[in-house]
Amino acid sequence: MKKLVLLAGLVALPALAADAPFELKGDAAKGEAHYKTLCISCHGEKGDGNGPAGAALTPKPGNFTDPANAERITEEWVYKMVKLGGQANGKSPMMVAWSGALNDQQIRDVAAFVMKFKPAKAAPAAPAKAAKKPAKK
Numbered sequence: 520m521k522k523l524v525l526l527a528g529l530v531a532l533p534a535l536a537a538d539a540p541f542e543l544k545g546d547a548a549k550g551e552a553h554y555k556t557l558c559i560s561c562h563g564e565k566g567d568g569n570g571p572a573g574a575a576l577t578p579k580p581g582n583f584t585d586p587a588n589a590e591r592i593t594e595e596w597v598y599k600m601v602k603l604g605g606q607a608n609g610k611s612p613m614m615v616a617w618s619g620a621l622n623d624q625q626i627r628d629v630a631a632f633v634m635k636f637k638p639a640k641a642a643p644a645a646p647a648k649a650a651k652k653p654a655k656k
Contacts, residue, residue: 541595545624545631553629557617566636578611583636592637597630 554562563570566583573580581600583592599607601621605614617626 541593541598543594543598543627543631543634545594545598545627545629547628547631547635550625550628550630550632553621553625554632557615557620558629558633562633566633576611576613578613580614581610583633584638586638589638589640592634594630594634597633598627601629601633602626 559570560572561570561576561580562568562583563573563580567585568580568582570580582588596608600610600614602616602618602623604612604616606612607616608614617629621629
């Protein structure tokens with residue numbers, strides 16, 4: 520009976536892990552060197568997709584600095600893009616999967632560095648104050 524309970528627990532562990540929130544646990548400082556070696560030619564020094572090789576690509580490389588992209592640029596999304604490449608994530612097959620060149624921690628480090636380009640969410644604009652009408656005399 521104990522073996523059956525233990526076996527059932529082991530089978531359930533992967534299902535529980537799938538529900539756990541993604542934690543990047545990357546070191547951006549370490550990821551910067553890999554970004555400069557592997558990513559800068561397409562995504563550019565500023566992460567804006569304007570690298571020298573990126574100019575020749577269609578579609579253009581992702582712009583990590585564009586506020587319009589801010590919603591989709593999550594730690595998990597960037598990690599999966601770096602690890603598995605564009606084609607595996609429904610994007611351009613021109614985006615290379617770096618899992619063959621980088622280990623998992625290095626991928627996490629690169630993703631952490633890429634996240635530094637993401638624009639901060641803009642605060643909602645404060646409502647405009649109504650102009651005061653001059654007092655009637």
